[in-house]
Amino acid sequence: MFRRLFLWLMFVATLLFSVGCTERPKTTDKKRMAVVISTLNNPWFVLLAESAKARAEELGYEAVIFDSQNNSSKETEHFDNIIAAGYGAILFNPTDADGSVVNVKRAKEADIPVFCMDREINARDVATCQILSDNYSGCVAIGKEFVRTVGREGNYAELLGLVGDNNTWNRSRGFHTVVDCFPGLKMVAQQSADFDRNTAMMVMESILQAHGDLVGVFCGNDAMAMGAYQAILAAGKADEIKIFGFDGERDVLNAIREGKIVATGMQSPVLMARTAAEFAHRYLTGDHNFPKKIPIAVQAVTRANVDQYNE
């Protein structure tokens, strides 16, 4: 009987051990940083990723970029691998403000600090620090430029980014804070184009079929602004419909110079990425004192000041 009891206890101990094995590794490699990016199918995020990686390498770390392909489950897989591999820190651009929280929590439980870049997660005490564009203020400035350009009356459309991303709504709210003060300006279409150029082109084509009398379109990022421009150009309305973007991408700055797009919000992906890498370095060298969130100012870029942004 005691032999069987002994065998049972061994069985229980084995099971407990196997459960324990799914937990985090006991040590992390402080010389490695993971750069997890929502998508590399957009030049803006490529710049964010490469800037973070480059700064981490300058600071003496091995840095690896992980592409979540705008897919939360892919992001979770990356976090599993990063935690299992025991990276020292994660420079993180989330796919979803709510959905990404659990990944950051798991990293925190594994004693891996997470520094969010550009995109926010809806939790206060999980990420070590969140370095974010001040999208709201940037889009207040874009909203003012919109009213100055198209006037106080007319129909307009809005192309939203990913609906699960706080940036989408901060930009939209900043814009509407201004534009909604003018009842003559009527939003006749508001659709998501997922921050994607091709999707924006298709969405804009369908909007134009229903609303040919638009005076302007506000796009939540520059990729969508370029997609909207292609659709508007193809419809022969490039002179009538004024386009506004957000990000400060090079091709949009050129389009502003050429009068194809009216304005964009100049974000600072390089500054955000470098700041995140430097904060991670500070953390790994003993400084654990960071503000929870650091907004980075966004400037409105128009034809009047676009030449200040040559580089």
Added chain:
Amino acid sequence: MKRVIKAIAWCVVVVIILALSLKVERLDERTTAEFDPTEQVEHFWNDALPALLIGDRVVGVELFCQALKNNRQLLIDRYGLTLGIGAPYSLLVGGAFTVTEVGEELTTLRTEAGATFLMRTAYIFGNTVREATGAFSIDDYENTMDFNRIASELNDRVVERIVAPAEEFLQAGNRLRVVGAIDLTPKGPADEAFELIPLSIQPCE
């Protein structure tokens, strides 16, 4: 007896595995209601703002103009508040002014020393008021959308509770005592015509 021991062992195993596998959270802690800034802003407006407007955080307008010419950075260091990296510094400025022109959105004010300020009376946007008060911290909010709602709510109150009751005083030639919020950048011309968002407008005695 063997069966009992076996059953107990199985129960222990199942309970332990379940305990290690599951994490139970209260549903009401997972559900986040839409943030309403009204109560917080009301509390600030009634309980903190009056003292703030007569306290030492307000720089006198003559001192402000003098410091702009002599040491702009000192003015920023002493009174300026900013949000994050790259944003302008916001501060509170107060003093006596004469109304020189009344427009739809902006009322032009002149100080005794001849400096011009543009007082915004409509279409008030952005974070200037929120930051100048120094009463709200981004770290206290679940997300930046909630923090931005505070700014928007404050701006709406300025129009409803400061500008609207003072409209009868906004006539060219009138002397007013105004305290308001201003944005200041480290670089700029000394004779810059600043836009001022009023937080108090009173006729001079």
